[in-house]
Amino acid sequence: MNRLRRLLFILVALVFALGNRPAEAEPRQDRCVIMVTIDGLANFHIDDPKSDVPVMRKLAAEGARAEGGMIAAFPTVTWPTHTTLATGATPARHGVVGNSYFDRTTGKTVPLILDRIFNKDQTVQTPTIYDVAHQAGLKTAAVCWPASREAASLDWTVPDMFEADAWPKYGTRAWLDELRREGWPVDKQNAWCSMPGGGVPRDWLYTRMVRQLVRKHSPNLVLLHLVEPDHVQHAHGPRSDEAYWVASYSDDRIRDLVEAIEASPLAGKTTLFVLSDHGFFPVNYEIRPNVVLRKLGLIEGSGAAEKRAAYCMAEGGACGVYIVDEARREQIARQLRGELGKLEGIQAVFDSSEFAEIGQPTPQQNPRGADLWLAAKSEYAFSGASDGDRVVIKKPTLSGTHGYLPDQPDMLSVCIVSGPGLKAGTKLGKIRAIDIAPTIAQILGIELPTAEGKPIEKLLGD
Numbered sequence: 001m002n003r004l005r006r007l008l009f010i011l012v013a014l015v016f017a018l019g020n021r022p023a024e025a026e027p028r029q030d031r032c033v034i035m036v037t038i039d040g041l042a043n044f045h046i047d048d049p050k051s052d053v054p055v056m057r058k059l060a061a062e063g064a065r066a067e068g069g070m071i072a073a074f075p076t077v078t079w080p081t082h083t084t085l086a087t088g089a090t091p092a093r094h095g096v097v098g099n100s101y102f103d104r105t106t107g108k109t110v111p112l113i114l115d116r117i118f119n120k121d122q123t124v125q126t127p128t129i130y131d132v133a134h135q136a137g138l139k140t141a142a143v144c145w146p147a148s149r150e151a152a153s154l155d156w157t158v159p160d161m162f163e164a165d166a167w168p169k170y171g172t173r174a175w176l177d178e179l180r181r182e183g184w185p186v187d188k189q190n191a192w193c194s195m196p197g198g199g200v201p202r203d204w205l206y207t208r209m210v211r212q213l214v215r216k217h218s219p220n221l222v223l224l225h226l227v228e229p230d231h232v233q234h235a236h237g238p239r240s241d242e243a244y245w246v247a248s249y250s251d252d253r254i255r256d257l258v259e260a261i262e263a264s265p266l267a268g269k270t271t272l273f274v275l276s277d278h279g280f281f282p283v284n285y286e287i288r289p290n291v292v293l294r295k296l297g298l299i300e301g302s303g304a305a306e307k308r309a310a311y312c313m314a315e316g317g318a319c320g321v322y323i324v325d326e327a328r329r330e331q332i333a334r335q336l337r338g339e340l341g342k343l344e345g346i347q348a349v350f351d352s353s354e355f356a357e358i359g360q361p362t363p364q365q366n367p368r369g370a371d372l373w374l375a376a377k378s379e380y381a382f383s384g385a386s387d388g389d390r391v392v393i394k395k396p397t398l399s400g401t402h403g404y405l406p407d408q409p410d411m412l413s414v415c416i417v418s419g420p421g422l423k424a425g426t427k428l429g430k431i432r433a434i435d436i437a438p439t440i441a442q443i444l445g446i447e448l449p450t451a452e453g454k455p456i457e458k459l460l461g462d
Helices: 002-019 054-062 078-087 129-135 166-170 173-181 186-193 201-216 228-236 241-262 289-295 326-341 352-358 433-443
Strands: 032-038 069-071 100-103 108-111 140-145 156-159 221-226 270-275 281-287 310-315 318-323 346-351 372-376 379-382 392-401 415-418 430-432
Touching: 032 078, 032 201, 032 241, 032 433, 054 241, 054 270, 054 415, 069 433, 078 129, 078 433, 100 310, 100 318, 129 140, 129 221, 129 433, 140 201, 156 166, 166 173, 166 186, 173 186, 173 201, 186 201, 201 221, 201 241, 221 241, 228 241, 228 392, 241 270, 270 433, 289 310, 289 326, 310 326, 310 379, 318 326, 326 346, 326 372, 346 352, 352 372, 372 379, 430 433
Parallel strands: 032 221, 032 270, 069 430, 140 156, 140 221, 281 379
Antiparallel strands: 100 108, 270 415, 281 392, 310 318, 318 372, 346 372
C-alpha cells in the first residue's frame, strides 16, 4: 500500500510539473528591440544639471533606468564592451580582449578596432544576440556596430569602418542603393569620418538610416553605435564645455530615434535600450611602462631591429603586459608585477590567477590574452613608448580617455530602457553589461544560452 501511495504521489507530481512547465520561448515577430550605444557617455550625465539631456531623462522617468550605472567590460574600451553587450559574455569568453592585442609570434600589435583585419566570426568567439535572433527567423540590423564585419546573420548592415570602400564592400548593397535613391548621403561616410574631431554629421546620418529601417522594413532587432562623444572627450576631456555640448547633441539623436519609433509600424511594440560603453577620466600624465622593460633588458634595440622579451600594450587607462620569452614567463611575470606595481599612477596589477575578477582570458585560454593587466588611476593613461628615461610624463594639455576599471563613478555606463509594459520610473540600481543581451533575448522570445549574464526581470513587463 505504501508503495502504491508513493507511486500515485509521483504520478500526481509529474502531471502537476508538466502542466505548470513554462512554454518554450516563441520568437516575437511582432516585437522590435533597438539597442543604441552612445560611445563614451558616462552615467553621471543623466543627473548632472549641466547636461542638457531632456529626452533621455524623459525616457528614464517614463520607463526604467540603472540609476547606479552599468558596469562595462574591462578594459573599458569600445570593442570589448560592445561585444559584451551583444553576447552577454565577458572578454574571457567572447574573445575580444581589447581594442587590440599583441601577437607574440609576430611581435606586432594587431588592431581589432574598426574591423581592419578580421571578420566577425574571426573575432567574436560566442554567439551574439543578432546571431540567435536571425537563426530564430527574426529580422536583424546593425549600423556601425563594432566587430560585425561580414556578419552573415545581419539582414541590413554597415560596419564601423572608415575606409572609402568599407561600406560598398561590407555593407548591405541593396539597402545602400535604396538609401541612395531616397537621397541619404551614405557615400559621405568616409569623408565625414576624416573630418577633424571625428565627424559630427556621422551620428545624424546613422540615426536616419535606422529611422528608414524601422519605418520601412520593420526589423525585430537593431544595433546602433553613435560615436561623437568619444571623439570630443578624447580631445577636450570629460566635464569640459565641449563634453556637455556633445551630451546634448547625443540627446538630439535619441530624440530622432524616439520619433522614428513613434512613426513605425511597430510603435507600441518597440523597446529602446539607450546605453553607453564607458565613461571618461581626465588625463594629465602619461605612464610609459615599456621604459621600465627596456631598463630591465626585456626590450632591446629600436625600430625594425627591436627585440622584445615582453611588451606593454596600452589601452588608455589599462595596459596588457605580454611576455614573449616562454622559457622565462613565470619569472618575468613575477618581476614585472613587482616593478610595474610600484609605478606612480598605477591603481592595480592583475596576474593570470586573478583574471576571472576582470573577465579576461589567460594566454592558455586564448593566445590573444595578456600575462598581466595594469589599471591606472584617474588622470593617468598608458603609452606604448619605450624611449627616454622618464616613466611618467606630464602632458602639455589636458585630454581624456577610458579603459580603466569599470566600477568607478565616472567610468560607469548609461542604461535607460523605454518600452511596452514597463512601469514608469522603474529603478534598476547598478547592473552589468553582460545582462543586456539575455534581457533582449527574453523580450524577443528567443534564447541565448551562452550568455554569462541573466535577464533583468524588471525589464520583462510585457
